[in-house]
Amino acid sequence: xxAPGAPAGQQTVRxxxxxxxxxxxxxxxxxRAELAQRTGLTKATVSSLVDDLITRAIVVEGEPANGGVGxxxxxxxxDPDGPVALGVxxxxxxxxxxxxxxxxxxxxxxxxxxxNRANGAAEVIEQAAAVARAVLAEAGQPLxxxxxxxxxxxxxxxxxxxxxxxxxxxxxxxGMQLADALGAPVLVVDxxxxxxxxxxxxxxxxxxxxxxxxxxxxGVGAGLVVAGKLFRGASGFAGExxxxxxxxxxxDCGCGGRGCVEQYAGQDVLLRTAGQPDLERLEAAVTARDxxxxxxxxxxxxxxxxxxxxxxxxxxxxxxxxxxxxxxxxAAITPPLTIQLNRRVLAPRRxxxxxxxxxxxxxxxxxxxGAVLDRALSDPAGVDWPAIV
Amino acid sequence: xxAPGAPAGQQTVRxxxxxxxxxxxxxxxxxRAELAQRTGLTKATVSSLVDDLITRAIVVEGEPANGGVGxxxxxxxxDPDGPVALGVxxxxxxxxxxxxxxxxxxxxxxxxxxxNRANGAAEVIEQAAAVARAVLAEAGQPLxxxxxxxxxxxxxxxxxxxxxxxxxxxxxxxGMQLADALGAPVLVVDxxxxxxxxxxxxxxxxxxxxxxxxxxxxGVGAGLVVAGKLFRGASGFAGExxxxxxxxxxxDCGCGGRGCVEQYAGQDVLLRTAGQPDLERLEAAVTARDxxxxxxxxxxxxxxxxxxxxxxxxxxxxxxxxxxxxxxxxAAITPPLTIQLNRRVLAPRRxxxxxxxxxxxxxxxxxxxGAVLDRALSDPAGVDWPAIV
Numbered sequence: 001x002x003a004p005g006a007p008a009g010q011q012t013v014r015x016x017x018x019x020x021x022x023x024x025x026x027x028x029x030x031x032r033a034e035l036a037q038r039t040g041l042t043k044a045t046v047s048s049l050v051d052d053l054i055t056r057a058i059v060v061e062g063e064p065a066n067g068g069v070g071x072x073x074x075x076x077x078x079d080p081d082g083p084v085a086l087g088v089x090x091x092x093x094x095x096x097x098x099x100x101x102x103x104x105x106x107x108x109x110x111x112x113x114x115x116n117r118a119n120g121a122a123e124v125i126e127q128a129a130a131v132a133r134a135v136l137a138e139a140g141q142p143l144x145x146x147x148x149x150x151x152x153x154x155x156x157x158x159x160x161x162x163x164x165x166x167x168x169x170x171x172x173x174x175g176m177q178l179a180d181a182l183g184a185p186v187l188v189v190d191x192x193x194x195x196x197x198x199x200x201x202x203x204x205x206x207x208x209x210x211x212x213x214x215x216x217x218x219g220v221g222a223g224l225v226v227a228g229k230l231f232r233g234a235s236g237f238a239g240e241x242x243x244x245x246x247x248x249x250x251x252d253c254g255c256g257g258r259g260c261v262e263q264y265a266g267q268d269v270l271l272r273t274a275g276q277p278d279l280e281r282l283e284a285a286v287t288a289r290d291x292x293x294x295x296x297x298x299x300x301x302x303x304x305x306x307x308x309x310x311x312x313x314x315x316x317x318x319x320x321x322x323x324x325x326x327x328x329x330x331a332a333i334t335p336p337l338t339i340q341l342n343r344r345v346l347a348p349r350r351x352x353x354x355x356x357x358x359x360x361x362x363x364x365x366x367x368x369x370g371a372v373l374d375r376a377l378s379d380p381a382g383v384d385w386p387a388i389v
Numbered sequence: 390x391x392a393p394g395a396p397a398g399q400q401t402v403r404x405x406x407x408x409x410x411x412x413x414x415x416x417x418x419x420x421r422a423e424l425a426q427r428t429g430l431t432k433a434t435v436s437s438l439v440d441d442l443i444t445r446a447i448v449v450e451g452e453p454a455n456g457g458v459g460x461x462x463x464x465x466x467x468d469p470d471g472p473v474a475l476g477v478x479x480x481x482x483x484x485x486x487x488x489x490x491x492x493x494x495x496x497x498x499x500x501x502x503x504x505n506r507a508n509g510a511a512e513v514i515e516q517a518a519a520v521a522r523a524v525l526a527e528a529g530q531p532l533x534x535x536x537x538x539x540x541x542x543x544x545x546x547x548x549x550x551x552x553x554x555x556x557x558x559x560x561x562x563x564g565m566q567l568a569d570a571l572g573a574p575v576l577v578v579d580x581x582x583x584x585x586x587x588x589x590x591x592x593x594x595x596x597x598x599x600x601x602x603x604x605x606x607x608g609v610g611a612g613l614v615v616a617g618k619l620f621r622g623a624s625g626f627a628g629e630x631x632x633x634x635x636x637x638x639x640x641d642c643g644c645g646g647r648g649c650v651e652q653y654a655g656q657d658v659l660l661r662t663a664g665q666p667d668l669e670r671l672e673a674a675v676t677a678r679d680x681x682x683x684x685x686x687x688x689x690x691x692x693x694x695x696x697x698x699x700x701x702x703x704x705x706x707x708x709x710x711x712x713x714x715x716x717x718x719x720a721a722i723t724p725p726l727t728i729q730l731n732r733r734v735l736a737p738r739r740x741x742x743x744x745x746x747x748x749x750x751x752x753x754x755x756x757x758x759g760a761v762l763d764r765a766l767s768d769p770a771g772v773d774w775p776a777i778v
Contacts, residue, residue: 153735162735210623222703233705234599237736240702245733247636247648248695257698257733259636306637309646310696313629314611314703316622344634344646346542346551347626 014049015381017041021049022078022377025059026104031073050076056385057082057142058102078102078377083144083386085376086136087369088178089192090128091151092117092165092218093267096362097131099139100369102377104202108135109362117165121172129181142386144376147188147368148175149195151219153237158189161236164254165218187383188371193239194230195367196323197223199359202370204321206355211319212311213357214241215364216326218267220304224315231315242266244307264303267325270296279325286332294332301333305340312345319350323357323364330356403438404770406430410438411467411766414448415493420462439465445774446471446531447491467491467766472533472775474765475525476758477567478581479517480540481506481554481607482656485751486520488528489758491766493591497524498751506554510561518570531775533765536577536757537564538584540608542626547578550625553643554607576772577760582628583619584756585712586612588748591759593710595744600708601700602746603630604753605715607656609693613704620704631655633696653692656714659685668714675721683721690722694729701734708739712746712753719745 020039024030032050036043053059060079064072080101089096096111110131116124136143152163158175160166175189188195197213200223207213209228215221220242224231232238242262243255250259263269267279274296276282285293308320320341326333334354342349357363376383409428413419421439425432442448449468453461469490478485485500499520505513525532541552547564549555564578577584586602589612596602598617604610609631613620621627631651632644639648652658656668663685665671674682697709709730715722723743731738746752765772 161737224703231704233736234707235705235736237705238703240705240735243702243733243735244699245634245695247638248692249636255733255735260733303637306634307699310633310699311703312626313632314613314627314700315620316624316627316629318623344632344644344649346629346632346644347622347624348550 015379017045018049018053018381019377019379021046021053022058022380025076025078026373026377029062029075029077031075033073035076053380058380058385080105081141084139084141085144085369085372086132086146086182086184087149087365087367087372088128088132088146089149089195089365089368090116090124090166090169090174091149091192091364095124095128095131096365097128097135098362098365098369099135099141100366100373101141102144102373104370104373106366107141108138109365110135111362116168118168120168121174121177124166124169125174125177125181129178132178132182143184144386145185145187145372145383146178146182147190147195147370147372148178148186149190149192149364149368150174151192151217151221153240154189154191155236185384187375188368190368190371191221191223191236191239192217192364193221193223193241194232195223195365195371196357196359196363197225197230197367198374199363199367199370200321200323200357201225201228202374203366204355204358206319206352206358207321208319210317211321212239212241212308212315212317213321213323213363214304214308214326216265216267216304216322216324217361220262220266220307222311224317226315226317241307241311244310246303246306261303261307265300265307270300270325273299279328283328286329297329297332298336301336302340304333305337306344308337309341309344312341312347316347318347318353320354321357322354323359324361327357327360404768406434407438407442407770408766408768410435410442411447411769414465414467415762415766418451418464418466420464422462424465442769447769447774469494470530473528473530474533474758474761475521475535475571475573476538476754476756476761477517477521477535478538478584478754478757479505479513479555479558479563480538480581480753484513484517484520485754486517486524487751487754487758488524488530489755489762490530491533491762493759493762495755496530497527498754499524500751505557507557509557510563510566513555513558514563514566514570518567521567521571532573533775534574534576534761534772535567535571536579536584536759536761537567537575538579538581538753538757539563540581540606540610542629543578543580544625574773576764577757579757579760580610580612580625580628581606581753582610582612582630583621584612584754584760585746585748585752586614586619586756587763588752588756588759589710589712589746590614590617591763592755593744593747595708595741595747596710597708599706600710601628601630601697601704601706602710602712602752603693603697603715605654605656605693605711605713609651609655609696611700613706615704615706630696630700633699635692635695650692650696654689654696659689659714662688668717672717675718686718686721687725690725691729693722694726695733697726698730698733701730701736705736707736707742709743710746711743712748713750716746716749
């Protein structure tokens, strides 16, 4: 983004100033004059930077607003038809992909049911790449980069350290494999609950700056947001709600322990107890007030409440956002869950403590794409932008 | 500490510079020349500040070191015979008080067995004040201020929000009452596990910057230290290990829940199961390999391990320091505890994950006094120092 011959100091300043402009525009569109005011940069500097961003299709300048006095201001905004971010989620029983434009709008989305549990890494990645290619073709815009959500613990270098429900991928570096398959950079690789939490931070006004995002899938996880930032713990293993204990002598768990939340409130157990083959059928049975389905959901909600109470007694966050299948089953699962929270959580109750994620089951894949936008717009000179023809 | 007539800007600068000097001296004694180097202040400024601190008996200048070339340097250090910090701990079945001098050395310590459970606030506070007066008389040095450790959740304003094992004090502001009884400022009021964690941060090299300090008393609590700072949660309720669930349908707990850690690993249950009247007798029975005592300790250790595993799966900290009665029973309680951690904690095992607090049962009361020192030495102009006769 900077002239190659410019001295290092000047390049650093220009890089910083560019980030001021894109960060300001990610918050709200503004005229060049407003941008100068909001960033503290001179109008000449703003104009030079905006011109640069326009040639790369990162921002676009609108028509002058009518009706005011004086020379009408032309609003500058991030270009919705410019480069896009790809989100990919590989989960145990589905793969999803989405495209967000630079303004954060969802342009395309696909979710495919696929039984990944028994598959090897190559097969899983190729199938995910196919879904990714499909949404990219549908979007038809140049690709900035991809983010990848995985149902397990991800190391800083992108290695999938632990994925009890996806053994074929454990120890692999799926981000690198996906980058090879797509021929495109994968800029972010993270746990799906963490990315769901980041998506909630972007798009869920009920969440606030301190909350737990709960991801309910085959596995159960939590993303912890403290003071507006993801809390990952010493080695990335924070928020493993699925392996908080409900009953010490309970059923064996894939983690090697017993009686973990996942063995009471995970999708496999819930469907089995309800006698339903999939979530769609379970939702229909709950709506039809089928007794087995209602009992199964109540038991899962109660056990999830016990685990969440322990989590909140450890980390004391004021809000809980339910995502994934818990968002879909929200009305049925929250009464027993709330009973446990009210009985067991020591911190004072807050109005609106429990809410349903407006992103439903799509938080993680949207968070994966959103994390790419966050990274690119907070430091536009730190990523390679696609060439615009 | 500053001349009353000096302009505000100058007072602020002098206050900041004083804090640089005392912070440097809290880390290590230094000559005036070394202090100038370490703080970046001029030698003249250092000398003026040190002279000021000497007149208040906060620092003292030693004899010149012999044997070097040139003018021998005189070491400046915090004055061990100057003002002292008082720590007071009110717990369910004992009250303790200690005095730390400015260098952090323990000067006096007393612990009295007292059954506070059924007592009202006035009685509890008066008894604590009597213990405090006794250690202060023994120390015979001027009092800087006191810190108070309480077995419950403490609000920012010092109100004891929740103390299931000490109902007489719930809702009270014991720090204000103690200040009245002593006629001295109470500068710090906090939960005993939090203060135990702070004491470990000061005095336990095995703890490191990220650890859980576990306090085992009648109640069970944890102080969470993340990146060298206490993590309190949104409303001060973080680290409530005693109310993490071991078995959802377990025995009723004073918190209103069931099957909490405290009902398996708290002191009351442990003594009852072992058939022993107090900790001294329990320790002796364990040493004598009394079967009932060994079984009781093993059951408590296993349940504590289950709760700690849930805690670590939520917050992912690399070290656990056992304090209070768990430090006293360390050898007997750790084997069953370690089995549960190894089975259930998802994060990779670390060498030396579990350690015994070298402060034993005294961490909280020492942390209370230490927190007073931290506050006074990080900003000496922010507290009233006692007049020196």
